[in-house]
Amino acid sequence: MVKYIATTGFFDGVHKGHVAVLNRLKETGLRLKTPVCAVTFWPHPRIVLNSEADKLKLLSTVEEKKQRIEALGIDRVTVIPFTREFANISPQQFITELVEKYDIAGLCVGYDHHIGKDRTGGFDAIKKICEGLGLFCEQVPPLMTGDNRIISSQKIRERLTEGNVEEANSMLGYSYTLSGTVVHGKQIGRTIGFPTANIELKSSKLIPCDGVYAAGIRIDSDSRQDLKGMLYVGRKSDADNSPKTFIEVNIFDFDRDIYNREISVSFEHFVRKNMKFNDVDEMKAQLTEDRLAIQKILNTNLCLSIQSVLSVC
Numbered sequence: 001m002v003k004y005i006a007t008t009g010f011f012d013g014v015h016k017g018h019v020a021v022l023n024r025l026k027e028t029g030l031r032l033k034t035p036v037c038a039v040t041f042w043p044h045p046r047i048v049l050n051s052e053a054d055k056l057k058l059l060s061t062v063e064e065k066k067q068r069i070e071a072l073g074i075d076r077v078t079v080i081p082f083t084r085e086f087a088n089i090s091p092q093q094f095i096t097e098l099v100e101k102y103d104i105a106g107l108c109v110g111y112d113h114h115i116g117k118d119r120t121g122g123f124d125a126i127k128k129i130c131e132g133l134g135l136f137c138e139q140v141p142p143l144m145t146g147d148n149r150i151i152s153s154q155k156i157r158e159r160l161t162e163g164n165v166e167e168a169n170s171m172l173g174y175s176y177t178l179s180g181t182v183v184h185g186k187q188i189g190r191t192i193g194f195p196t197a198n199i200e201l202k203s204s205k206l207i208p209c210d211g212v213y214a215a216g217i218r219i220d221s222d223s224r225q226d227l228k229g230m231l232y233v234g235r236k237s238d239a240d241n242s243p244k245t246f247i248e249v250n251i252f253d254f255d256r257d258i259y260n261r262e263i264s265v266s267f268e269h270f271v272r273k274n275m276k277f278n279d280v281d282e283m284k285a286q287l288t289e290d291r292l293a294i295q296k297i298l299n300t301n302l303c304l305s306i307q308s309v310l311s312v313c
Helices: 016-032 062-071 091-102 123-133 153-162 165-172 280-312
Strands: 004-008 036-042 076-081 104-110 136-140 177-183 197-201 211-219 227-234 246-251 262-272
Touching: 004 016, 004 091, 016 036, 016 104, 016 136, 016 165, 036 062, 036 091, 062 076, 091 104, 091 123, 104 123, 123 136, 153 165, 165 262, 197 262, 211 246, 211 280, 227 262, 227 280, 246 262, 262 280
Parallel strands: 004 036, 004 104, 036 076, 104 136
Antiparallel strands: 177 197, 177 262, 197 246, 211 227, 211 262, 227 246
């Protein structure tokens, strides 16, 4: 029977800190000549335990999380259903079940990882249990930002909520993305020269704060397309009298019918907060200014990316 060295955690967003743990896991597997496994959970413990669950918005769906972990070269990703019963097991029972049910021969965990009921099992407890069971065990130190702060999912959520998507993306290691289906809207944008694709989201992931953003766009997950655009997040107008947040994107140099198609938008840069306009002409003037600013931002980012690649080559 094949045995695995594993890491465990929720891994929301699979950010740079998670990647550091997963990369160490791979290195350990190579050193020990053992395949590696990531054990994660779904749904989030706070949702199951009602710990301010209504305030929690996640950075990734379970499918996105699995895809990102698998893309790092992890041999197996196991998703354990998180239930109230599971939340009540002891650290000892948790590790014992990993050994018996999932063929785990050792653990590689993050610096602040806790397991078992009420998160009572910190690293000292994990190491002691592993030693008692004859398992390998190691701890990975935290990954810090340039200004000496620890990267965490909560910090990323805070930055997105503030509209600071560039810092959030820096901690994630990729651009934060929302996906959904293009649906029919009121088509007001088309009448003023700024047609938009209205997006009905597929999940309840965190939506960054209201405003206008520079965005990257993919349609039907086609990575061959290099689409850019101007993304709006917020209410359509005060007349809607609805708390619903709308997301729509004006795609540059694009004129195709994409209704009912799947679309993904990446948040690249926060441009401005939403504004009220006195008339249509004032709105058009501002949108024209926004588009020019966003095109400059996205083109600059593209040039920097190309220069980075060329410097490596």
